[in-house]
Amino acid sequence: MAEQGWDEFEIGAMLRSFNGEAKDVALTLQEDRDYSSNNSFTASVADWRIEKPVFNKDYCIDCQFCWVYCPDISIISRDKKMIGIDMDHCKGCGICVEVCPTNPKSLLMYSEQTDEEQALAAWPSKDEGEK
Amino acid sequence: MAFDKLELRDIEVWDGNLAVAQAMRQVQIDVVAAYPITPSTPIVEGYAKFLADGYIEGEFVMVESEHAAMSGCIGASAAGGRVATATSSQGFALMVETLYQASGMRLPIVLNVVNRALAAPLNVNGDHSDMYLGRDSGWIQFDAYNAQEAYDLNFIAFKVAEDHSVRLPAMVHQDGFLTSHTAQGVKTITDDAAYNFVGEFKPMNDMLDLDHPVTHGVQAEEDWHFEHKARQHRDLMLNVVPRIHEAFDAFEKLTGRKYNMVEQYNMDDAEVAVVCMGSSVETACEVAQELRDQGMKVGVVGIRVIRPFPFKEVIDALKDLKAIGALDRSSPNGAPGMLFNEIAGALFNTDTKAALSGYVYGLGGRDLTKEHLRDLFKELKVNADAGKVTTQLQQFIGVRGPKLAFL
Numbered sequence: 001m002a003e004q005g006w007d008e009f010e011i012g013a014m015l016r017s018f019n020g021e022a023k024d025v026a027l028t029l030q031e032d033r034d035y036s037s038n039n040s041f042t043a044s045v046a047d048w049r050i051e052k053p054v055f056n057k058d059y060c061i062d063c064q065f066c067w068v069y070c071p072d073i074s075i076i077s078r079d080k081k082m083i084g085i086d087m088d089h090c091k092g093c094g095i096c097v098e099v100c101p102t103n104p105k106s107l108l109m110y111s112e113q114t115d116e117e118q119a120l121a122a123w124p125s126k127d128e129g130e131k
Numbered sequence: 132m133a134f135d136k137l138e139l140r141d142i143e144v145w146d147g148n149l150a151v152a153q154a155m156r157q158v159q160i161d162v163v164a165a166y167p168i169t170p171s172t173p174i175v176e177g178y179a180k181f182l183a184d185g186y187i188e189g190e191f192v193m194v195e196s197e198h199a200a201m202s203g204c205i206g207a208s209a210a211g212g213r214v215a216t217a218t219s220s221q222g223f224a225l226m227v228e229t230l231y232q233a234s235g236m237r238l239p240i241v242l243n244v245v246n247r248a249l250a251a252p253l254n255v256n257g258d259h260s261d262m263y264l265g266r267d268s269g270w271i272q273f274d275a276y277n278a279q280e281a282y283d284l285n286f287i288a289f290k291v292a293e294d295h296s297v298r299l300p301a302m303v304h305q306d307g308f309l310t311s312h313t314a315q316g317v318k319t320i321t322d323d324a325a326y327n328f329v330g331e332f333k334p335m336n337d338m339l340d341l342d343h344p345v346t347h348g349v350q351a352e353e354d355w356h357f358e359h360k361a362r363q364h365r366d367l368m369l370n371v372v373p374r375i376h377e378a379f380d381a382f383e384k385l386t387g388r389k390y391n392m393v394e395q396y397n398m399d400d401a402e403v404a405v406v407c408m409g410s411s412v413e414t415a416c417e418v419a420q421e422l423r424d425q426g427m428k429v430g431v432v433g434i435r436v437i438r439p440f441p442f443k444e445v446i447d448a449l450k451d452l453k454a455i456g457a458l459d460r461s462s463p464n465g466a467p468g469m470l471f472n473e474i475a476g477a478l479f480n481t482d483t484k485a486a487l488s489g490y491v492y493g494l495g496g497r498d499l500t501k502e503h504l505r506d507l508f509k510e511l512k513v514n515a516d517a518g519k520v521t522t523q524l525q526q527f528i529g530v531r532g533p534k535l536a537f538l
Contacts (some may be wrong), residue, residue, distance in 0.1 A: 012237035
């Protein structure tokens, strides 16, 4: 697309979200939608992330707070069960960690380079000072 | 459709503003977002009244500025509606940023510009400063010399702008007060004929097409911006003119009124001509006829389509003349006037021997009198006889104080 000439664009500095028609798109899971190459869903936009959230499902109560609050729709939830994080779109803002109500938290921020297994192995225990 | 039609007399007494409001009613504009400003106010007021009285099925959006007015028009047009508004002068200046958005987004909005001077000093009267301000904005620009033409050119503007090979916004200009507030007999088109001439609005990439979601107004940096601008210029240069000719022909078939990219009056064997725009054209025509009656071979050329500039038509109209006066009703502020420059650019690579001089006149609504034009034609005749410009290249007409001439 970057190499296209002036005569190969649709007019109007206009981009389409989907290839072809987008029927029943609201009822289709993101991964099953026919996103066009112009849609940011098909590209990683996570390269400015310095810290990443790590998800520990052992403590998650599926309250969906993180899913509601994530500004980049990067919490992947299916049938109201939190199943992970879309790391192609997460910007590392930490809001999911902030709103997580469990003790200990089910989401914690680590540096981008941190090994996820090590983070989970060293997960903090319950803070007895809190309810 | 759920609106009433109006039965118009064959000839109605309308000023330019009411003529435009009637045209906007007849083509059934879906959305007008407007911030009224003198002297264009009665256009959008007229639309609002027709809407309130049930003669239009549409929406009037009251906004907080002209910038917001054009922004509202852009949103409504991208959504897929037939959209128009009107403005003048300072309001036009505030719209400029969004004018480029509208043309770049290829939205066929029609903007009626009732031409008025730009401050300072503040002035509500007619000159072409606002018209000239818009000339690089990527819009098609039509110029009406009287109320009849303001009415007619609105239909033509919609027809051309909305064509899917064009999809560029269009301005229809008329002179503030001299045209906008001067009532004259306007030959009307019936509601049905007027609507059918423009046709039903055919959306393109509209945001309300929910099965084909689109993002309008995207960012494109050095990698794509040039291609988009090049395409826009190409379509303005190559696609618009054929559509204008088709619209002019269709309009002549419908009404008998014939429009041309460049209007020529008494030009058949003319040796000397003035080129001008707006209400000055009619004054110049009257003077030219009087001088013809006295045996002088003088004519008048009126620019009907300012953008895309009718380069070839200007060459055809002017190449055999001996002397040309280019009349600009806008202060060029440090350069020759726009018409002088465009005409010089058109004629430069031809074999013409015409002596071209430029004149700045009529700023802030100062009258261009018949006496001014008689003197001008006589001065141009001197140039024609001498075979060269005998004055300085740029002169001011009708300004008090010592004579101003430059270049």
